[in-house]
Amino acid sequence: MQKREARSKKRERSKKREERERSKKREERERKSSAVPKKVDHEARRQEISAALWRIAVTRGLDGASLRDVAAEAGISLGRLQHYFRTKDEMLLFALRRINQLAADRVRERIEALAGEPTPREVLRACLSGMLPLDEKSRTGLLVGAAYYVRAVHDPALRAEAQQGIPELRDFFVSQLQRAVERGELDPGRATAEEAMLLIGTVDGLATYVLLDVHEPETALRLLDRCLDNLFGKG
Amino acid sequence: MQKREARSKKRERSKKREERERSKKREERERKSSAVPKKVDHEARRQEISAALWRIAVTRGLDGASLRDVAAEAGISLGRLQHYFRTKDEMLLFALRRINQLAADRVRERIEALAGEPTPREVLRACLSGMLPLDEKSRTGLLVGAAYYVRAVHDPALRAEAQQGIPELRDFFVSQLQRAVERGELDPGRATAEEAMLLIGTVDGLATYVLLDVHEPETALRLLDRCLDNLFGKG
DNA sequence: CGCTATCCAATACAGTTGACCTGGAAACGG
DNA sequence: CCGTTTCCAGGTCAACTGTATTGGATAGCG
Incomplete structure (x- = not known):
């Protein structure tokens, strides 16, 4: 337990007061170039x-x-x-974008953390397992993401946000599959966008069941490995 | 400054009044044999x-x-x-149980609709595609199911309800995989509970993306077929 | 110093929510 | 007929919602 939620509404913040720095970007307002008294x-x-x-x-x-x-x-x-x-919607949208960004960063870190010259399978495994709720942090992220998902189904703005990163992810997967073919580790017929989307969908489904406590995190990871076995052949 | 939303609350029923029939089943109450003035x-x-x-x-x-x-x-x-x-929770729980039952019925119908002696692959395909939002009815069911899902993540009672049918489904899948092995249509190493759960998870993930408009229904069906191709071998 | 803009606590407001209550209509057994 | 029970329309209520407003504290600039 790293985080405790003190129910006290007393403000004990006042320490972050220092980190003001620059941050010149005015995200939605166009200030009239007047000096910044903020x-x-x-x-x-x-x-x-x-x-x-x-x-x-x-x-x-x-x-x-x-x-x-x-x-x-x-x-x-x-x-x-x-x-x-x-408005509340503004807060919700900001928080969604932020959590998506954090998730993407986490996956990126996982890939870069691979030593030497990782095989395509290793890269895919790192990426896919980064999308599973294996630790408290990623579980939180997926839990919140699931909460947004239901809203996204009904809200076009949120839906667009949720759909955004998928093509990029798919293309990255395809490139890895292609690389595996070139290295003779994969049947050429399986290096397609369809296989990539299948992988993404599978991990998504596994994550869903982990959040529902149908699977333990380790179980999901084992299933993911079996899925990769099926793809690359049990070496 | 009262903003009245134009919401058509007009509902003209009043003819359903007739279908009272018998329905002797007292779903949760045990009437003490006193006459029923209902x-x-x-x-x-x-x-x-x-x-x-x-x-x-x-x-x-x-x-x-x-x-x-x-x-x-x-x-x-x-x-x-x-x-x-x-209470509201009582209504929610009833509606959840009901929609799960309807979904199960739909899958069962799909299986029974298969002509002659269906192969295990045909049975699995019928079952899995019945879990996808391919028509308006199943889409509605999954949409509502998704709404419940997010609540189930936080509510133990709902979670138990959501987990309920999965073992049964998994065992059914395993039995079909086993049957495929006996018919020489499947590698014996792939007739496991793990493969069954992988199938379920994959379809769940595909359904998720269809609801998000990432996939068209036909796309999801094509991906499902490719998934079965990978499992059984491309005949 | 003033002036002005930012920052933010407190409160008000108009509306919605789920739960509860009251009273009476309708249907049955006697 | 009466009494009992189910059934159900309407109202009330306290709690809570998102948003708007007010007023003042603080800080930078001329």
Whole structure:
């Protein structure tokens, strides 16, 4: 347990007050070039609020997270929260983008962490296992992602956000499969976009069942390995 | 400044009033042999309410469905709805069980509809494709199921409900794989519970992406066939 | 110093929510 | 007929929702 949620609404923050730095990018407003009398880092504050939102979403679900709850969890007032996110949807969308980015970073790290010249299979395994809820962090990310998923089904804006990264991921998988063919590790007929999408869908389904406690994380990993066995041949 | 949303609450039922019939099954109550002055079919009424709930859940999501909304959609008063479901959770749980049952029935029908003596692959294909959102009905079912999924992640009672049918399904798949081995259509090493769970997970992932509009239904079906090709060998 | 913009706590507001309650209509057994 | 029970429309209620507003603290700039 690394994180404890003190129910006290007392603000004990005031230490992050230092990290103001530059952050010149004005994400949605066009300020009139007037000097910047601001001192706080908007981006950092929003990330803190996002983290508070996730903490609630993991335990109570996304819909059970009211603005007041999030503000309390973040240890700030409702007024302050509304200063950084003018509407609830704005907060939700920001938090979704952020968690997707974190997930992508995690997968990227996993790949770069592979020593030497990893085989295509090793790269794929690293990438796919990074999409499974194997530790607390990725579990949280997927849990929150699932909460967004249901909303995305009904909300076109969220849906577009959710669909965004998939083609890129698929193409990356195809390139790895292609590389495996060139190395003689894979049947040429299986280096297609269809196989790539099949892999992605399978891992997604496995993750779903892990979150439902149908599978243990290790079970999901074993199933993933068997899936790769089927693909590359049990060497 | 009251914004009235144009919501057609007009529902012209009043003819369902006739289908009361017998229905001797007292689903949860044990009447003490006292004469039954009741005239309506509780089970049928609850199913109607469930259907109304699903209609809302498909378009607006499960959490966007208040008791008043459901009552309006069902064309009944709030008081009447609460007569049949004392709490909201009771209604939700009933509707979940019902939709799971309908999905199971649909898969069963698909299997029984196969002519002659279907091969194991044909049986598996029928079953798996029955779990995909290929028509409006199954799409609705999966959409509602997805809405429940997110709740099940946080609610133990719902989670138990969601986990319920999986072992049975897995065992059925294993039996079909075993049968395929005996017929010489499958490598004996692949007739395991792991392969069965892999199939289930894959279809689940594919269904997820169809609901997200990442795949067209036909695409998902093609991917399923390729998955079976990989399993049985491309005949 | 003033001026102005940012930052944010507190409160108000208008609406919705689920649960509960009351009372009476309808159907049955007697 | 009466009494009992089911059935159900309507209303009430406290709690909660997202958003808007007010007022003041703080900080940078001329």
